[in-house]
Amino acid sequence: MRREFLLGAVLALVAVALVASLFPPILWSMVVLGPLLVLGFQDFFQTKHTIRRNFPLIGRLRYLFEAIRPEINQYFIESNMDGVPFSREERSVVYQRAKHELDTLPFGTQLDLYEPGYEWVNHSLAPTHVNRDDLRITLGGPDCKHPYNASLLNISAMSYGALSGNAILALSGAAKDGDFAHNTGEGGISPYHLEPGGDLIWQIGTGYFGCRTPDGSFCEKTFREQAMHPHVKMIEIKLSQGAKPGHGGILPAAKVTKEIAGIRNVPMGHVVISPPAHTAFSTPIEMMDFIAKLRELSEGKPVGFKLCVGKRREFLALCKAMEATGITPDFIAVDGGEGGTGAAPLEFSNRIGSPGIEALIFVHNALVGFSVRDRIRVMSSGKITTGYHIIKRLALGADIIYSARAMMMALGCIQALRCNTNTCPTGITTHDPNLVAGLVVKDKRARVASFHRETLASVGDMLGAMGLKGSDELRPWHIMRRISETEVRHYGELFEYVDDGCLLKEDTLPATFARACNAATAQSFRHAESQTVT
Numbered sequence: 001m002r003r004e005f006l007l008g009a010v011l012a013l014v015a016v017a018l019v020a021s022l023f024p025p026i027l028w029s030m031v032v033l034g035p036l037l038v039l040g041f042q043d044f045f046q047t048k049h050t051i052r053r054n055f056p057l058i059g060r061l062r063y064l065f066e067a068i069r070p071e072i073n074q075y076f077i078e079s080n081m082d083g084v085p086f087s088r089e090e091r092s093v094v095y096q097r098a099k100h101e102l103d104t105l106p107f108g109t110q111l112d113l114y115e116p117g118y119e120w121v122n123h124s125l126a127p128t129h130v131n132r133d134d135l136r137i138t139l140g141g142p143d144c145k146h147p148y149n150a151s152l153l154n155i156s157a158m159s160y161g162a163l164s165g166n167a168i169l170a171l172s173g174a175a176k177d178g179d180f181a182h183n184t185g186e187g188g189i190s191p192y193h194l195e196p197g198g199d200l201i202w203q204i205g206t207g208y209f210g211c212r213t214p215d216g217s218f219c220e221k222t223f224r225e226q227a228m229h230p231h232v233k234m235i236e237i238k239l240s241q242g243a244k245p246g247h248g249g250i251l252p253a254a255k256v257t258k259e260i261a262g263i264r265n266v267p268m269g270h271v272v273i274s275p276p277a278h279t280a281f282s283t284p285i286e287m288m289d290f291i292a293k294l295r296e297l298s299e300g301k302p303v304g305f306k307l308c309v310g311k312r313r314e315f316l317a318l319c320k321a322m323e324a325t326g327i328t329p330d331f332i333a334v335d336g337g338e339g340g341t342g343a344a345p346l347e348f349s350n351r352i353g354s355p356g357i358e359a360l361i362f363v364h365n366a367l368v369g370f371s372v373r374d375r376i377r378v379m380s381s382g383k384i385t386t387g388y389h390i391i392k393r394l395a396l397g398a399d400i401i402y403s404a405r406a407m408m409m410a411l412g413c414i415q416a417l418r419c420n421t422n423t424c425p426t427g428i429t430t431h432d433p434n435l436v437a438g439l440v441v442k443d444k445r446a447r448v449a450s451f452h453r454e455t456l457a458s459v460g461d462m463l464g465a466m467g468l469k470g471s472d473e474l475r476p477w478h479i480m481r482r483i484s485e486t487e488v489r490h491y492g493e494l495f496e497y498v499d500d501g502c503l504l505k506e507d508t509l510p511a512t513f514a515r516a517c518n519a520a521t522a523q524s525f526r527h528a529e530s531q532t533v534t
């Protein structure tokens, strides 16, 4: 195409020159032709992009189409059940509930009920009525002085920084209006979190933003100051998240503005590193001591931790540390490998970390097995958008739900998949003031609150149809799954659920847990054998 472009350019110029000698106004065509030729010759001579060099001018269309590929897919190609990570059907129901529009389905289900993997719950001939406002639960174990009465559905961690100020304002405002909690994310508590006055779960990651010393270690004094804020209802230590477990983070110097530096307690204009691991503790016992310390410094607020489950042995080591110290977290948030992020390496998002269902059932079993389940609330997250998703997680072992991306969709996210480029067209994951201005806080605050309210209403309706009085009556056998064209199992049959206290004694240790449990030690996250050898 290089030759053709050159020939075309010369011919066009000659043609314009010839016609201009008879009809001078034709020179106006150079207003369009001129810039096109300049762009074309730029492509022709540049040496970095093969496609542009080989196909001057038209090669640029590739970049345009690449840029709008998610939109083309959504508008012209995908069916109701297509679309990743969230199908059009899932996104639509979030938008409808957020706008409080008609959210019913016409004509019948579009799902194939006979396809392996199809799931459902069985209804009862004696339905009940469950009020959405009763779908609340109290968090706070025996050592907590200020238990928190939470909604069943809350906003999962997303920092100011990953999200715009307007997005945080709308989320926190919705949390205030709908009486649910908003997790700050690991970027610290910003003025946008505080202004609306909603309940906050303050997340503390490895960077200890908002509670760090100049060298990046944990700072008791600043932690206490922030933790005592009346809007902070609970504190969450972040160990990992599903989309990038075991991966730290870097905030480039250019992004460390005066405002961010103030919020995060970091020097302005310097790179800020969140290491993969915490420095305040390095063993399971030290982690329990840290939990106790945070509870003490916050004068008894609920303290828990968030993780994506990796090595089972390490989680069992935490349980052994609970047993050894008598210290338990007030809650554990279990994020699935299917979880979202602003930006993560592909391998980490696709291939590291246990998926949400297996992780949740494992954590529930481990806590039951160590006889501490009644002191600890389990939160679950990972692609939860509808009432059914909530019912399923609660039935399989969760007490309470976190959602991040469904909340983003309620804010107006169109799944443009540009969270990592600062060009989010909906003003949610960008700091470009022109794009952020499009997100009108008052309107979107009402939408998020409406999504929360309507989704819980659907949970209430489903529980009622199942003949249950509340979410605490949900059990694994309530969730049915087709495993072949002719076979169906419930989750109580598909997964093992262990007996209370069975992991505490050798003679009751289930075979499926024996290896990992014997390799776990409260003194270290490493394999027990490697402890004795070294």
Ligand SMILES: Cc1cc2nc3c(=O)[nH]c(=O)nc-3n(C[C@H](O)[C@H](O)[C@H](O)COP(=O)(O)O)c2cc1C
Binding pocket: 156, 157, 158, 159, 162, 163, 184, 185, 186, 187, 203, 238, 240, 241, 242, 306, 335, 336, 338, 339, 340, 341, 342, 381, 382, 383, 384, 402, 403, 404, 405, 406, 419, 429
């Ligand atoms: C834009 C964005 C930012 C996030 N930031 C954090 C964070 O600061 N800390 C954290 O623990 N998880 C973070 N997450 C993960 C979510 O809190 C959540 O665990 C995960 O997305 C699963 O929930 P979802 O499937 O409902 O989105 C972030 C997710 C997104 C989409």
